[in-house]
Amino acid sequence: MGRRRRRVIKTMKRTLPKVYTCPQCGMASIKVSTKEENLAKIVCGNCGLRYDYPLGVKKHPIDIYNEFVDKFMSGRLVSK
Numbered sequence: 534m535g536r537r538r539r540r541v542i543k544t545m546k547r548t549l550p551k552v553y554t555c556p557q558c559g560m561a562s563i564k565v566s567t568k569e570e571n572l573a574k575i576v577c578g579n580c581g582l583r584y585d586y587p588l589g590v591k592k593h594p595i596d597i598y599n600e601f602v603d604k605f606m607s608g609r610l611v612s613k
């Protein structure tokens with residue numbers, strides 16, 4: 534039978550940090566912290582990948598994350 538389940542999407546207003554997929558380990562355990570005005574901190578809770586992202590202007594965490602992944606993928610992030 535072609536019964537479809539309806540998905541109920543609730544919009545939750547929470548202050549919990551959103552997590553993003555880590556480009557290194559593939560787990561959704563990246564957190565972007567923008568508590569400091571000129572610096573965003575990107576940390577993976579799974580593999581320990583971390584990056585301090587200097588902010589010239591205020592950005593949304595998702596934009597910071599996207600730029601971070603771009604840098605990571607293009608090999609411009611060197612972790613020593």
Ligand SMILES: [Zn+2]
Nearest residue numbers: 555558577580
């Ligand atoms: Zn990771």
